[in-house]
Amino acid sequence: MKLKKLLTLTLAVLLCAIGTLTFASCGQKAYNLPIVCGETGMTEVCGVATYGVDYYALGVKAGDMAADILLNNADVSTMAVQSDPNPALYVNEEVAAEIGFTIPQSVLDRANATGTQKVTRETSAIVTDGADFTIGILQLVQHVALDQTNEGFQDQLSVRMKAANKTFRVLDENASNEQANNVTIATGFVAQNVDLIYAIATSSAQAAAEATAETDIPVLFNAVTNPVEAKLVASLEAPGANVSGVSDINPVALQVDLIGELLGKDDIKIGFLYTSAESNSVYQINLGIAECNAKGYSYVDKGIGDINDIQSAFIALKAEGVDAVYIPTDNTLANGVANVHSLNIGE
């Protein structure tokens, strides 16, 4: 008797489950919108193409700035903040096939041509004794992208130093993600009177800027998304003090242009999907809207409060009739990209 009850119960549960699943899959329709994300990691999951920031190239850019300051006496207060000069185009043909989107041949051709161009380090220019210049490097934490900006910086600076027949010593310090060490290292560099401080990540750059406030030691930062908001520089064009450097902001304007290129027409409507509580996302969306206005694209923006709002925001964008979706580099959406993708392909 008990067994019969149990069987009936199991059957009922199974039927319910199957029913719900069928209903859900009927109700769930595919949106098949081409998506462009702010960074390559998110694009690997749900995007069709994007321009990715190459952190090694950012390091090389900073290396050039350092060489200009040390070798050519360039004034750091007038050096404009740089960004990735040549972001790499990345396409995801897998996702494109899944949503039934054809990536134009012109985009595919360019994607295959680019890749990270490494500089060969001139090891003879980096010495430990009797160097012409001492460089203090302050990095916040061991992290792949930050390590690359460090490597690119030293590689490029060594090439420039070698060309000028000079040598330099590197004090390469890492705060190991303990911000108390930021101050210890930065003030230590000032005490040792280094010729230049290269600070990687926002809080490290701020600690270096504060420690050098009463000196004229130049500080170059890297991997800072918004140097103006971080008060490192007065403006991107004219920093105004002893601090300048390289921003790792993703090329939002280029990415918005890429949407136009992917769709192959100018009469388009872009949907911006982002987390309204993340200031970096809001910053990127404002850049994106500016580019839309410049190009004459129309747009809709949908800010989400948390990861559970993704579905309703996505449906709302579709209802507004957007042709493509742009997702900035955004922590919440980075966690929800798989969700975005399954919504998009209707699973």
Added chain:
Amino acid sequence: MVDILLSGTTQGLIWAILALGVYVSYRVLDIADLTCEGCITLGASVTALLLWKEVNPWLAVLIAFLAGCIAGGITGVLHTKMKIPPILAGILTMISLYSINIHIMSIATEKQGTANLSLLRIDNLYTDFSSSKLGELLNMGKTNAALLIGVIFCVGIIAILYWFFGTELGSSIRATGNNEKMCRAQGIDTDLTKIIGLALSNGLIAVSGALLSQYQGYSDVNMGVGSIVIGLASIIIGEAIFARTKRFAIMLIGIVVGSVIYRLVVSLVIFSGMPSTDLKVMTAVVVIVALCLTSFASKVRAKSAKGGKGNV
């Protein structure tokens, strides 16, 4: 080299205020309170916000202290009134403070989700002091002003703590940490003493955050990571050095000395030229060696005392 030691000492004095706060909860009350990691950031964020709003820096530090007291008080209420184990109560306050700190910093920028608030090129305690009449008279730059202000704060706080723990209320807080049941038998409201103790502890931690944010030039939501370890290490080094003392004031001074030593050790490890990846393990090794040496020394002392007098 002297400059490195000076800046290490300055930072040590700022962290000593945190260590004194941790001492109140960890040793006096005998509660392992993890509110610390969120509370130092709370102090920094509140100060940063107030400095953005051009509030007087001294007043900002005072308000940061009060904010820390509230956070500590909440941990105390969670622990005593809701019967949540102290470690968990501290963790709950700490993780809530993560969101709260972001909200506080967002008020300044008027942008949601501000995780980092810069204080660069904004007047603070140190610039105020060095540009004041007294600062100009003493011809002090920011570095020396920071050192002097650190000394003033440490001396002041030690004096206040020494006085406070001698009062009836302070004594009952100390008694609560020693023997809670006995205290209740004597008619002391131990819930209240714990709440006040935790509030005081976290108020001091927030003051440390307030000074730190002005010294380093920013407040960052992740700046509290590892702060409880710094606090505990400072206390233990201080206790190891002043192992023989039973006097409360000497003990408090020992904690400040311990904090300065810890910071100097980190500075020396960083600038000793070893690979930066080894920083954490080398810091730990140096602290372990220091502790072993002091415990070895006290053993030797105990042995010779025994041999000399025959009975101890």
